[in-house]
Amino acid sequence: MSRRRVRPVLLAAALLALGACERSADSGAIKVVIAEYSKDHTAPFWRALAEQYTTQSKVKVDLQVVDWNSIDQQVSTMIQNNQPPDVLNLNSFSSYARDGLLHPADEILSPRTRDDFLDAFARGGTYRGTLYGFPILSSARAFFYNKTLFGRAGIAAPPRTWDDFLRAARQIQALPGGVIGYALPLGPEEAQAEWAIWMWNNGGDWKSGERWTINSDRNVQTLTFLADLANKYRVTQVNPGKTNRTDGAFQLFKDGKVGMVIGFSPLAKQLDAEGKVDYGVTTMPTHVGAPVTLGVEDYLMAFKKKGNQDRVKGFLDLYYQPANITRWILAEGFLPVTKSGLEKMSGDPKLKPYLDALPNAKLAPTTDPAWDKVKLDVQQTIGLAVQPGGNPRQVLDQLQKNAIAAEGGR
Amino acid sequence: MALLAAVIGFPVVQLARASVSQYSITGLYQGSVGARNYVRLAQQEALPAVIANTAVWVAAVVGVTLLLSLGLAQLLDQEFRGRALVRLALIVPWAASLIMTSKLFVWLYDYYFGILNHVLVSVGVLGHPVDWLGDDRTILGAMIVVGVFVSLPFTTYVLLAGLQAIPGDVYEAARVDGASAWRVYRSVTLPLLRPAVLVAVALNVIYVFNSFPIVWTLNDRNPGFGHDTMITYMYKIAFKSALRDVGLAAALGVVNVLLTLAAVLGYLRTVRWREQDV
Numbered sequence: 001m002s003r004r005r006v007r008p009v010l011l012a013a014a015l016l017a018l019g020a021c022e023r024s025a026d027s028g029a030i031k032v033v034i035a036e037y038s039k040d041h042t043a044p045f046w047r048a049l050a051e052q053y054t055t056q057s058k059v060k061v062d063l064q065v066v067d068w069n070s071i072d073q074q075v076s077t078m079i080q081n082n083q084p085p086d087v088l089n090l091n092s093f094s095s096y097a098r099d100g101l102l103h104p105a106d107e108i109l110s111p112r113t114r115d116d117f118l119d120a121f122a123r124g125g126t127y128r129g130t131l132y133g134f135p136i137l138s139s140a141r142a143f144f145y146n147k148t149l150f151g152r153a154g155i156a157a158p159p160r161t162w163d164d165f166l167r168a169a170r171q172i173q174a175l176p177g178g179v180i181g182y183a184l185p186l187g188p189e190e191a192q193a194e195w196a197i198w199m200w201n202n203g204g205d206w207k208s209g210e211r212w213t214i215n216s217d218r219n220v221q222t223l224t225f226l227a228d229l230a231n232k233y234r235v236t237q238v239n240p241g242k243t244n245r246t247d248g249a250f251q252l253f254k255d256g257k258v259g260m261v262i263g264f265s266p267l268a269k270q271l272d273a274e275g276k277v278d279y280g281v282t283t284m285p286t287h288v289g290a291p292v293t294l295g296v297e298d299y300l301m302a303f304k305k306k307g308n309q310d311r312v313k314g315f316l317d318l319y320y321q322p323a324n325i326t327r328w329i330l331a332e333g334f335l336p337v338t339k340s341g342l343e344k345m346s347g348d349p350k351l352k353p354y355l356d357a358l359p360n361a362k363l364a365p366t367t368d369p370a371w372d373k374v375k376l377d378v379q380q381t382i383g384l385a386v387q388p389g390g391n392p393r394q395v396l397d398q399l400q401k402n403a404i405a406a407e408g409g410r
Numbered sequence: 411m412a413l414l415a416a417v418i419g420f421p422v423v424q425l426a427r428a429s430v431s432q433y434s435i436t437g438l439y440q441g442s443v444g445a446r447n448y449v450r451l452a453q454q455e456a457l458p459a460v461i462a463n464t465a466v467w468v469a470a471v472v473g474v475t476l477l478l479s480l481g482l483a484q485l486l487d488q489e490f491r492g493r494a495l496v497r498l499a500l501i502v503p504w505a506a507s508l509i510m511t512s513k514l515f516v517w518l519y520d521y522y523f524g525i526l527n528h529v530l531v532s533v534g535v536l537g538h539p540v541d542w543l544g545d546d547r548t549i550l551g552a553m554i555v556v557g558v559f560v561s562l563p564f565t566t567y568v569l570l571a572g573l574q575a576i577p578g579d580v581y582e583a584a585r586v587d588g589a590s591a592w593r594v595y596r597s598v599t600l601p602l603l604r605p606a607v608l609v610a611v612a613l614n615v616i617y618v619f620n621s622f623p624i625v626w627t628l629n630d631r632n633p634g635f636g637h638d639t640m641i642t643y644m645y646k647i648a649f650k651s652a653l654r655d656v657g658l659a660a661a662l663g664v665v666n667v668l669l670t671l672a673a674v675l676g677y678l679r680t681v682r683w684r685e686q687d688v
Binding site: 072073075076077078079080095096099101186187188189191237238239241242243244247248251252255257369372373374376377379380381382383384402406 | 428433434435436437438439516521522523541543544545630631632633634635646648649650651652653654656
């Protein structure tokens, strides 16, 4: 073939390809963006689900599995360019609801799917009285302790109160071999979670009704306690305000260097796989009242796009079929969000401590769009309060001020 | 040419447009705000520290890299056994992904598991381990070391190419005149190496200024903006801070582009002007 003839042929091929794309879009493709919970399970499950959906409904699924580090950025770019996904999985939803981008539940879920959601998680996905954020999975934190180190330090039982906790931490820290009492991760990765658990177990909270209460006296007392752990009693790892969870606190616990840490079921999975640390899982030590833990709810949401309603509805209903959602949640090692799922999973002894904790779990105030900014603010600043010379009250005052400002602004 | 204009022009226009716009936290466009993002940028409390960090980061990495590369290039210009192997080995940090290299250094620097503390403490240089990435006094230096490490290969090869382009008879002439080795280096090698140095510095300034992975990876445990450069600060403004503001980040993006352009043009002008003077 001569050079000259190649070009028109290529051009024709390109046009054909374009035409093909267009046609498939007409017959209805949906774009589904899912966060990557694990390399092993996330993409395979959703790919299979997408194929199943395409086979049964002839609707093509453009599936994108995106890692957590870049998902905020990628979704923001999609919306800036006016190419939002049809279905999105994320850890926040209310800003999208506020911007009027989402289908409410009664337009996009069958009543059977809607009614299967556990009440707490349906509440956690509600913005101004309407359900927009559909629970995709949940997790709950629990208190992990190293049984070997507890034995060496002569501590009989895991701590129930803050006093027990401090005593245990000091005894473990005093052991020879440079071990650490408690691994406290207040670096930017997940500081809001660590902070919330300590805050709640001292009777404090993010908000009281509609009012932010980040700088309440109770919270100042809690943050001062955490700063004292680091600087006065010296029972934490070095620079807790600059330690992240995954490659910091968890790593130390997995290496057997730490007596106690706040973890969750995926950490237990890793510990079991490595088999290096003899650990126990229990409830949080508390200063006031019954122990409280943090529950985390992640969401699925459906974006309003012309004529996508039926296609998206079919896809969501397929995911929420008990067999599908439970298969995935079990594979990833997380906790159920539906009544049918809870029933199925309650027999699993490994999940018992987390499922037991679930009724007493509190969620972050994700139903408030201001939370999306408050969370980032906490991540970037609260660590500074536990560094030498840090000022807990000042840090909390600033967070409170910014939270009120975030409420007003968009 | 049209392709070039499209590839370069389109993003620039988009960036400039974004910088005068307001976006919701979700990315939803909310209208034009004129120069307001630039005014707000100038008012950010963290900005002076970030600018200072950026200046030190660029100057130190580019400067140290140039000095070390001059020596390395000289060494690799000599004939010795295994030269091919050493030349090959030098490419490795260049070929490896920046994120991988940065992660590797995170573990080398680690307070508890890092080999650096282990070695320094056991040979008695340090009395106790140092939290290289968590200590405000050491983190910038720790980042600069990695920056130099990954900039060395490119710079050395540019200088090596420059050295090999210098004809042998100039050296012979100098030797006949009885010049000392140092004198030859200063009066013959360096002036003839000037074009190569020029290119190396100009390109390195751009690379190092724009370098994201090293600063991001080594600094990810530190709260706040105390150790950010203008590039990582831009990312945090857009996605990782309470600001969550794409428009404001775009304004900083425009400033960054202009700043790099100005720095490189300024540098090239000064150098050329001096050349004409000579």
